[in-house]
Amino acid sequence: MIEAERISKRYGDLLALDDVSFSVEQGEVVGFLGPNGAGKTTMMRILTGFLPPTDGTARIAGHDLFRDPLAARRAIGYLPESPPLYPEMDVEGYLRYVATLKGVPRRERSGAVERALVRCGLSHVPRRVIGALSKGYRQRVGIAQAIVHDPPVLILDEPTIGLDPVQIREIRGLLAELAAPKEGGTQHTIILSTHMLAEVEAICRRVILIHNGRKRVDAPLAELTRGGARLEELFTRVTMREPDEASAVAEAGA
Amino acid sequence: MRRVPAIAGRELRSLFASPVAYAFLTLFAILAGFFFLTQLLVFQEQLIRLQQFQMFEQLREWNLNDQVLQYFFGVMAVILLFIVPGITMGLLAAEKANGTEELLLTSPITIWELVLGKFVAGALFVALLVALVGLYAGLLFLYGDPEPGKTGAGLLALLLVGWAYVAIGLFASSLTRSQAIAFFVSFVLLMVLWMLSFLADLGAADGGSLGGGVLGALGGWTTSGLRYLSSADHFEQLVKGLVSTRDVAYFGVIIASFLILTKAVVESVRWR
Numbered sequence: 389m390i391e392a393e394r395i396s397k398r399y400g401d402l403l404a405l406d407d408v409s410f411s412v413e414q415g416e417v418v419g420f421l422g423p424n425g426a427g428k429t430t431m432m433r434i435l436t437g438f439l440p441p442t443d444g445t446a447r448i449a450g451h452d453l454f455r456d457p458l459a460a461r462r463a464i465g466y467l468p469e470s471p472p473l474y475p476e477m478d479v480e481g482y483l484r485y486v487a488t489l490k491g492v493p494r495r496e497r498s499g500a501v502e503r504a505l506v507r508c509g510l511s512h513v514p515r516r517v518i519g520a521l522s523k524g525y526r527q528r529v530g531i532a533q534a535i536v537h538d539p540p541v542l543i544l545d546e547p548t549i550g551l552d553p554v555q556i557r558e559i560r561g562l563l564a565e566l567a568a569p570k571e572g573g574t575q576h577t578i579i580l581s582t583h584m585l586a587e588v589e590a591i592c593r594r595v596i597l598i599h600n601g602r603k604r605v606d607a608p609l610a611e612l613t614r615g616g617a618r619l620e621e622l623f624t625r626v627t628m629r630e631p632d633e634a635s636a637v638a639e640a641g642a
Numbered sequence: 643m644r645r646v647p648a649i650a651g652r653e654l655r656s657l658f659a660s661p662v663a664y665a666f667l668t669l670f671a672i673l674a675g676f677f678f679l680t681q682l683l684v685f686q687e688q689l690i691r692l693q694q695f696q697m698f699e700q701l702r703e704w705n706l707n708d709q710v711l712q713y714f715f716g717v718m719a720v721i722l723l724f725i726v727p728g729i730t731m732g733l734l735a736a737e738k739a740n741g742t743e744e745l746l747l748t749s750p751i752t753i754w755e756l757v758l759g760k761f762v763a764g765a766l767f768v769a770l771l772v773a774l775v776g777l778y779a780g781l782l783f784l785y786g787d788p789e790p791g792k793t794g795a796g797l798l799a800l801l802l803v804g805w806a807y808v809a810i811g812l813f814a815s816s817l818t819r820s821q822a823i824a825f826f827v828s829f830v831l832l833m834v835l836w837m838l839s840f841l842a843d844l845g846a847a848d849g850g851s852l853g854g855g856v857l858g859a860l861g862g863w864t865t866s867g868l869r870y871l872s873s874a875d876h877f878e879q880l881v882k883g884l885v886s887t888r889d890v891a892y893f894g895v896i897i898a899s900f901l902i903l904t905k906a907v908v909e910s911v912r913w914r
Contacts, residue, residue, distance in 0.1 A: 433744075436748040437747070437748055438744055438747050438748050457750075458750040458751075458752070459750070461748055461749060461750040462750040464748065466744075466745075466748050468741065468744045468745075470741045471741075472740070472741050472742040472743075472744050472745035473740075473741075473742070474652075474656060474740065474742060475740075476656050476659040476660060477652075477655075477656070477659075481655075485648060485652050486745065486749075488645065488648040489645060489648065489649075489745070489746070489749040489750075489751055490749055490750060491750050533745070
């Protein structure tokens with residue numbers, strides 16, 4: 389469903405992503421991990437076609453992101469780091485607008501909006517103005533806009549950031565439901581970035597860890613946690629190794 | 643192009659969801675009323691004076707179109723110069739500040755759909771302003787007999803000049819995430835475009851002054867070039883009732899050029 393091939397991104401002198409490749413099969417839920425500034429958001433922006441990579445290609449649902457961008461983008465639901473909301477619009481009007489942008493045919497729009505409202509627990513606030521909603525509700529509207537056109541691929545940048553524990557549990561339940569729908573719905577392929585390792589352990593089946601723009605770990609969760617190993621230890625080990633290596637190189641050079 | 647109405651519609655709804663649109667409409671209506679009324683009073687006074695002095699020759703040439711409407715439309719074009727940047731400043735800059743740019747650019751829409759949608763929203767708002775002006779001009783038809791053709795040409799001129807302003811304001815809005823900067827940039831651009839003909843006049847008339855001397859030295863070609871580029875000159879021709887392809891095409895070219903520039907800037911966000 390998602391294929392990233394040798395993607396590099398350079399901002400001036402800074403190499404934000406360095407030759408990152410991976411592919412994600414349909415129905416997989418991949419946790420995208422890494423410390424702040426590792427390149428997670430950059431990678432997600434590239435996969436959604438918002439940023440072009442300096443090098444490399446990507447395919448979404450079989451469509452090349454750069455040669456057939458409209459078809460590729462139609463297959464993606466994307467929740468950016470900060471939800472792209474218009475504070476002056478009401479929830480339903482906003483979702484209807486997003487559905488139009490995403491190319492949902494007019495006849496199906498009301499149904500699509502209704503479905504997204506129900507799935508994200510928003511069906512009791514369709515007329516509320518977004519700017520007046522709490523942060524948790526705004527995050528839900530952000531997720532609702534990502535799924536309103538029922539895309540096969542979901543790319544979510546920190547979907548549970550800033551939420552309280554109850555809201556986090558609700559969103560996780562929603563994501564689990566999207567990945568494994570009960571009755572014949574689209575089985576979504578999901579990439580989500582997060583800092584919460586417990587979240588990854590709860591809903592992801594695979595982990596990709598990037599650090600300093602390079603892919604360090606790419607393995608099924610079950611394999612990484614075999615024998616009672618904790619994800620947290622792995623994360624710390626991988627991300628702490630880097631400065632050691634750097635100082636080791638410096639010492640060798642001296 | 644199917645998403646153009648959706649983008650324009652959302653923009654207009656948001657504009658009218660805030661007090662900004664109403665503030666601009668009110669301000670514009672009050673200013674229009676003020677200038678309309680003062681010019682009408684001046685006209686009346688001069689008419690009485692001409693009758694008192696029995697200057698029938700002039701009296702025959704004195705009419706509502708030339709003495710009231712032409713002046714009125716000219717003043718409104720200058721007021722649009724101030725108002726349109728206020729409407730267009732947020733068109734693209736607000737999307738950037740809001741983070742909604744990310745939604746737009748990752749949606750399956752083309753950049754043309756986005757740019758045209760935004761332009762149409764601004765153009766419709768300007769059409770509303772021009773309709774207000776038309777309302778005042780329409781009052782004259784109730785009490786007098788201005789020429790419909792000439793009046794129509796004046797309103798067309800106002801509409802065209804307003805749409806050109808929208809295209810330029812949209813371009814300024816694409817450059818930055820700050821609405822204040824967008825306002826300033828478009829205002830300066832509009833001002834320069836409007837005043838080019840004054841510069842040309844300076845060169846033609848006043849060879850003695852420094853500026854005039856320089857322009858005079860550059861020759862008639864430069865002054866006529868400046869005059870051709872100036873929006874004021876084309877506007878004046880249209881307002882006089884001389885609707886020519888040349889002047890209408892000028893505004894078409896300005897609109898098209900700035901839309902193309904805007905598209906290039908929006909696209910470049912991806913390649914920065």
